[in-house]
Amino acid sequence: MARSASSRAGDIRAAALELFTRLGYEATTMADIGAAVGIRGPSLYKHVASKQELLAQIMTSTMEGLLAAHLAAVATTEDPTERLRRAAEAHVRYHARHRLEAFVGNREIRGLVEPHRGEVLALRAEYEACFRELVNAGISAGRFGVGSARLASYAILDLGMGVAVWFREDGELTEDTVVWQHGEFALRIVGVKA
Known part of the structure; x- marks a missing residue:
């Protein structure tokens, strides 16, 4: 068949x-x-069409998947703390479930040529900006005590990317445990105020 x-x-x-x-x-x-x-x-x-086209498809669909997961995660609440937690959890869950895509996306950016490289870098910048906006909203609301929203967003993003390296479904920790704990870590990064 x-x-x-x-x-x-x-x-x-x-x-x-x-x-x-x-x-x-x-x-x-x-x-x-x-x-x-x-x-x-x-x-x-x-x-x-080409090996380059395959790499571009993988990297573009990965970034589009991350952006979609982020938007869905923050869509149902206006609370800055809960929005950041949900965004961090979605980020970590995506990386736990799509480890190969994350690995290729982080390691092989150098292999992309224009216009693909510019397109993927623009999607990455958009994704980071989503986290930076969440952190800035929490700072403005007096809920987060962090000096640099950009640095905090990078630190939170690194949490998820690291999960892609070490997480295994049959490992000691379940996906839900890892996701929940990383949500807690994200809140600590921004210095959530009680």
Whole structure:
């Protein structure tokens, strides 16, 4: 039974993601990707334009996923403390569930060329700005005691990116425990006032 084009594209993307994680973007060839999905290198171009296009798709969809998770997390409350907690929790949960995407997104930015690099960097800046706005809102409301909203947002973002490195589903801590605890850490970073 023939595979649908969208299913084949998903298989190709998944293979590229695994290979970029294991070998690195530069060391991975289109032939490697084709072999991983059972397609000869030249036939692969019927499904994907280039290795660069695959990297751009992975990195763009990762940032779009993070932004969507963030917006959903903060949409149901106006309380600055709760909004920051929920945003941090969504950030950590995404990284726990999408470790390979996070790894490639952090390590392989250097492999992107324009216009892809600029697009991904703009999405990253937008995402960081979302956290900075939350911190600034808490400062303005007198709820957070932190000197630099930018530095606090970077620290909170680093929490999630670190989870992508060490978290495992079969590890000592459950995803929910890790997510909840990192929400607490985020509030400590901004110096939540009682």
